[in-house]
Amino acid sequence: MANAIVSQSGGPTGVINASLVGVIEQVCKQKQIKKLYGAVHAVKGIVNEQFVDLRKVSKKILEEVAASPSSALGSSRDKPDRAYCEKILGVFKKYDIRYFYYIGGNDSANTCYIIDTMARESGYELQSFHVPKTIDNDLLVTDHCPGYGTAAKFVACAVRGDDLDNRALPGVKIDVVMGRHAGFLTAAAALAKQRDDDGPHLIYIPERPVTMERFLGDVDGVYKKYGRCVIAVSEGMCDVDHKTWTEKLAESAEHDSHGNVQLSGTGALADFLAGQVKGKLGIKRVRADTFGYLQRSFAGLQSEVDAKEARRCGRQAVLYSMKEQSGSVAIRRLKGAKYSIELFRTELANVAEKTKSMPDTFIDKEGNGITEAYIKYAMPLVGKLPRTQYLGNLPKV
Amino acid sequence: MANAIVSQSGGPTGVINASLVGVIEQVCKQKQIKKLYGAVHAVKGIVNEQFVDLRKVSKKILEEVAASPSSALGSSRDKPDRAYCEKILGVFKKYDIRYFYYIGGNDSANTCYIIDTMARESGYELQSFHVPKTIDNDLLVTDHCPGYGTAAKFVACAVRGDDLDNRALPGVKIDVVMGRHAGFLTAAAALAKQRDDDGPHLIYIPERPVTMERFLGDVDGVYKKYGRCVIAVSEGMCDVDHKTWTEKLAESAEHDSHGNVQLSGTGALADFLAGQVKGKLGIKRVRADTFGYLQRSFAGLQSEVDAKEARRCGRQAVLYSMKEQSGSVAIRRLKGAKYSIELFRTELANVAEKTKSMPDTFIDKEGNGITEAYIKYAMPLVGKLPRTQYLGNLPKV
Numbered sequence: 001m002a003n004a005i006v007s008q009s010g011g012p013t014g015v016i017n018a019s020l021v022g023v024i025e026q027v028c029k030q031k032q033i034k035k036l037y038g039a040v041h042a043v044k045g046i047v048n049e050q051f052v053d054l055r056k057v058s059k060k061i062l063e064e065v066a067a068s069p070s071s072a073l074g075s076s077r078d079k080p081d082r083a084y085c086e087k088i089l090g091v092f093k094k095y096d097i098r099y100f101y102y103i104g105g106n107d108s109a110n111t112c113y114i115i116d117t118m119a120r121e122s123g124y125e126l127q128s129f130h131v132p133k134t135i136d137n138d139l140l141v142t143d144h145c146p147g148y149g150t151a152a153k154f155v156a157c158a159v160r161g162d163d164l165d166n167r168a169l170p171g172v173k174i175d176v177v178m179g180r181h182a183g184f185l186t187a188a189a190a191l192a193k194q195r196d197d198d199g200p201h202l203i204y205i206p207e208r209p210v211t212m213e214r215f216l217g218d219v220d221g222v223y224k225k226y227g228r229c230v231i232a233v234s235e236g237m238c239d240v241d242h243k244t245w246t247e248k249l250a251e252s253a254e255h256d257s258h259g260n261v262q263l264s265g266t267g268a269l270a271d272f273l274a275g276q277v278k279g280k281l282g283i284k285r286v287r288a289d290t291f292g293y294l295q296r297s298f299a300g301l302q303s304e305v306d307a308k309e310a311r312r313c314g315r316q317a318v319l320y321s322m323k324e325q326s327g328s329v330a331i332r333r334l335k336g337a338k339y340s341i342e343l344f345r346t347e348l349a350n351v352a353e354k355t356k357s358m359p360d361t362f363i364d365k366e367g368n369g370i371t372e373a374y375i376k377y378a379m380p381l382v383g384k385l386p387r388t389q390y391l392g393n394l395p396k397v
Numbered sequence: 398m399a400n401a402i403v404s405q406s407g408g409p410t411g412v413i414n415a416s417l418v419g420v421i422e423q424v425c426k427q428k429q430i431k432k433l434y435g436a437v438h439a440v441k442g443i444v445n446e447q448f449v450d451l452r453k454v455s456k457k458i459l460e461e462v463a464a465s466p467s468s469a470l471g472s473s474r475d476k477p478d479r480a481y482c483e484k485i486l487g488v489f490k491k492y493d494i495r496y497f498y499y500i501g502g503n504d505s506a507n508t509c510y511i512i513d514t515m516a517r518e519s520g521y522e523l524q525s526f527h528v529p530k531t532i533d534n535d536l537l538v539t540d541h542c543p544g545y546g547t548a549a550k551f552v553a554c555a556v557r558g559d560d561l562d563n564r565a566l567p568g569v570k571i572d573v574v575m576g577r578h579a580g581f582l583t584a585a586a587a588l589a590k591q592r593d594d595d596g597p598h599l600i601y602i603p604e605r606p607v608t609m610e611r612f613l614g615d616v617d618g619v620y621k622k623y624g625r626c627v628i629a630v631s632e633g634m635c636d637v638d639h640k641t642w643t644e645k646l647a648e649s650a651e652h653d654s655h656g657n658v659q660l661s662g663t664g665a666l667a668d669f670l671a672g673q674v675k676g677k678l679g680i681k682r683v684r685a686d687t688f689g690y691l692q693r694s695f696a697g698l699q700s701e702v703d704a705k706e707a708r709r710c711g712r713q714a715v716l717y718s719m720k721e722q723s724g725s726v727a728i729r730r731l732k733g734a735k736y737s738i739e740l741f742r743t744e745l746a747n748v749a750e751k752t753k754s755m756p757d758t759f760i761d762k763e764g765n766g767i768t769e770a771y772i773k774y775a776m777p778l779v780g781k782l783p784r785t786q787y788l789g790n791l792p793k794v
Contacts (some may be wrong), residue, residue: 012565014558040563040789052791064786070561072788077566161696164467168409169474173690192696266671267664267687274663290664292686294569297591299558300783301698386697389461391469392437394449 001032002098002129006054007039007046008133009104009111013147014154014302015310016103016133020073021066022314023101024054027200030322033099035090042076043111044106049089051095066311068335069150069297079107085114093124099321103131103314106139109328110352116326129317130328130348130376133310137184138355141346142330146313149306149381151178151295153190155232156385158291160192163199163230164376167390170228171285172219172277175198176270178295180343183358184378187297189232190370191382206236207358208243208367212276218368220281235269235290240356247267266290268320309341316343398429398471399495403451404443405468405530406501406508407640410544411551411699412707413418414528417470418463419711420528427719430496439473439501440508446486446492451455463708466547476504479488482511489516496718500711502531502542506725507749513723524718527725527745528710532693534754538743539727543710546703546778548692549585552629553782555688557589560596560627564787566610567625568673568682569616572597574665575692577633577641580604580755582692586629587767588779603633603641604755605764609673615765616752617678625654632666632687640736642666663687695744700780706738710731714742734776 008016027036038054038238039045052073057065065072080088092100092115102112109130116128117322130200132139135151156176177186182207190203201222204210222229240242246269270288278286313329320327327345334340403420405413424433435451436442449470454462462469477485489497489512499509506527514526527537532548552574563570565680574583579604586599598619601607619626635641643666667685675683710726717724724742730735 001545002782008565012562037794038788038791040793051794052788053794055789057788057791061786061788064784065788067783068561068660069558070563070787073564073784074787074789075565157696157698158691158694161694162690164465164469164696165409165690165694168405168468168472236450257475266685267668273663287688287690288663289691289693290687292642293559293562293684294555294686294688294691297555297558297559297562299554299785301554386464387461388465388696389458389469390465390467391435391449391454391458391462392471394435394454396437397434397448 001034003037003096004033004036004099004101005037005039005046005097006101007042007103008043008073009074009102009108010075010134011296012070012075013135013296014135014150015070015307017068017072017144017189018066018307019103019131019133019146019314021062022311023318024062026315026318028055030287030318037095037097040075041074043078043080043084043088044076045074046091047084049091063364066307067302069299080111082114085111085118088115089118089122089124092126095345098126100126100128101131101317102128104132105134106351106353106355109348113348113352116348127174127321127324128326128348129321130351131313131317132329132351133379135185136179136182138182139351140354140356141350143333143341144331144381146306146310148184149303150301151185152191152378153303153382154295154298154301155188155291156191156382157187159189159200159230159232160385160388163192164390166199166230167229167392169285171287172223172229172231172283174231174270174288176232176235176275176288176290178291179206179234181206181357183234186234186255187358187362187370188378188382190375191378191385194388195228200232201226201229201288202231202368203370204233204237204368205363206234206238208363209240209242210367211240216276216280220279223281223283233273245272281375303381305381305383313343320345398431398531400432400434400493401423401430401496401498402434402443402494403438403498404500405470405472406439406499407472408532408693409467409472410498410532411466411547412543412694412704412781414465414469415463415704415707416500416528416530416543418459418709419708420715421454421459423712423715425452427715434492434494435470438471440475440477440481441473442471442483443488444481446488463704464699465475470659477508479511480584482508482515485512486515486519486521490521495522498528498714499528500528500530503748503750503752506745510745510749513745520649524721525723525745525784526578526714527547527748528714529726529748530707532582533576533579533711535579536748537751537753540730540738541728541778543703543707546700547698548582549588550700550779551692551695551698552582552585552688553588553779556586556597556627556629557782557785560589561785561787562788563596563625563627566682568684569620569626569628569680571628571667571685573632573685575628575688576631577601578603578752578754580631583629583631584755584759584767584771585775585779587772588775590784591785594623597629598623598626599628599765600767601630601634601765602755602760603631603635606635606637606639607761607764608637611680613673613677616674620680642669700778702778702780710740770772
């Protein structure tokens with residue numbers, strides 16, 4: 001008999017709580033686990049011994065948690081170094097914690113890896129399991145990441161409605177989507193398209209740097225063809241010198257503790273691009289939105305598949321840990337006409353720190369659009385989208 | 398036997414198409430109406446004779462239209478003067494149009510009123526009916542406006558999730574909500590609250606001007622109490638000299654053809670307020686989002702009640718017009734424990750041009766929050782919201 005701990009780290013998602021509930025319900029079935037500590041605010045909560053007793057939460061509350069966005073145990077942006085991890089291990093020893101479940105992205109996998117290695121080195125028996133989550137979909141090994149499908153659904157619904165708005169009052173509309181380095185979430189805008197002339201007409205992702213001239217040329221071309229243009233732009237959109245447009249804009253960019261430039265939650269890029277289109281192309285009606293935190297936190301908009309898989313990943317981490325292995329849970333897509341997956345274990349080191357970008361096959365030749373291969377990949381993760389319709393294209397009488 | 402025309406004007410909403418479908422299905426039942434023209438892009442489409450035949454649309458497509466955000470016939474921001482209205486009346490005469498259904502806000506009611514008066518003066522028999530829509534909820538006479546409940550639902554879901562995000566990664570979060578003059582939509586953020594310490598902790602609406610000092614003092618107070626602060630701010634938030642913060646910011650504000658300063662779709666206000674909080678209160682984690690066009694166009698997020706009422710208003714306009722009266726359709730809330738409404742006719746002049754603000758009873762004494770009276774008023778219009786939960790408040794072990 002020993003104790004377990006679970007925590008959630010990094011940017012919340014719409015289904016990170018489903019993974020948490022998966023861990024909780026599976027731990028509750030394990031006879032060899034006595035207590036299940038929930039560390040409040042991730043690693044910060046571990047070193048400060050801010051624990052709640054997760055075995056005491058009712059089934060009803062757990063279901064509400066699983067359906068809720070954000071991290072129910074709180075999160076943290078702390079990126080622990082060796083000394084920090086030593087403290088964490090010290091707390092584990094103090095509380096006789098032998099099972100560590102950490103739900104997070106690549107940085108969290110790395111934290112998990114460091115602690116696991118330290119435990120091994122010091123001869124302390126510890127099973128450390130990373131449960132993947134990120135709206136960016138940029139973790140290695142796994143086919144896709146829990147959290148992505150739900151965020152992608154938000155982006156697709158937003159752009160699908162926004163495109164109709166742009167049909168009603170034509171002009172240029174720019175939507176800035178989260179994603180510093182990988183274009184997966186911005187690509188989800190392509191899922192909004194139902195008809196050939198539907199927006200988004202242009203999609204810009206960090207994987208394909210673009211000059212302002214080229215960007216304006218693209219917009220001009222679409223606007224001349226359709227009399228309107230809907231554009232999805234990644235917040236990490238960058239110039240051919242690989243500097244993001246936002247970096248170029250911000251003379252004094254705020255930095256978060258991971259050393260990434262803070263791009264989310266600011267309207268600067270959207271407003272800048274709108275200004276460029278208005279000023280240089282002379283188009284009158286130009287509007288821009290930055291989707292911001294709603295992409296990861298909007299209440300009541302989970303992708304069903306995503307929520308189920310996230311929960312399954314949480315459960316599976318516990319099952320793997322019973323076999324006394326550490327690792328990260330990953331998703332494998334099975335072959336066949338109908339979408340299905342299986343879970344497998346991968347080494348923590350395989351997921352730690354590194355990230356992946358959109359494969360070339362998902363990006364069109366021009367570098368400003370998304371291919372059918374991506375649609376085929378992403379649609380099952382998002383699930384059924386609301387079908388929309390308009391009437392302006394009926395034959396004139 | 399005569400012909401009818403229907404059109405949609407102004408900013409689209411999530412249910413303006415439900416009203417359109419209400420008009421179409423009711424017209425199809427009227428034997429005295431021969432053709433039903435849909436004018437594409439509102440008054441612009443009327444003067445340019447850009448018509449589609451709405452009797453030919455299948456039931457299936459109509460249901461998809463009713464469920465879709467935005468204006469299926471397209472919209473326009475044109476605000477017709479007398480000469481423009483003369484042209485419209487000329488087209489009506491040319492096409493033997495005797496029934497005019499115009500779905501829009503107070504400006505559209507005014508257009509309807511001018512054309513109706515002109516028709517009367519020239520002895521042309523015309524029934525002109527205005528069907529109300531606006532996310533701002535600021536039309537006179539009616540208890541509430543179709544379109545409001547759906548936009549309010551978006552704001553409530555967004556803030557409910559955003560508040561959990563802010564619990565997970567505490568700091569100050571500022572959400573800028575649409576509404577130039579009336580605070581109704583911003584007030585909907587209050588519907589997000591489930592528990593006493595839930596956000597939004599502060600709500601600023603145009604009806605209650607505030608100095609920057611007072612704003613910062615409020616934020617400081619909440620932050621000291623809860624260690625975090627979620628704020629909903631109307632885009633029309635103004636200083637005590639009644640100039641909006643955005644006007645003060647924008648040296649060269651773009652103007653739309655109604656003479657209103659263009660506030661939507663820009664991140665300037667949110668970024669400005671975030672900068673003030675960060676700079677003057679020294680709070681490290683400050684984030685801001687501008688909800689933008691998603692509030693009126695997000696696909697698949699209708700309030701059920703709102704969609705039903707919008708459709709009913711469309712149908713009723715047709716029924717009223719059969720009795721040879723012109724006017725605007727309005728909603729009366731009936732007394733009783735359970736929410737219910739009835740529709741009634743009001744004169745076009747009663748709705749034309751003017752707008753209303755939030756009643757004092759909906760605003761708290763401090764001017765930075767919303768009362769229970771508002772919650773009671775608005776909750777039935779929005780319908781059931783997704784219940785959310787978190788675990789950070791469990792007793793520490």
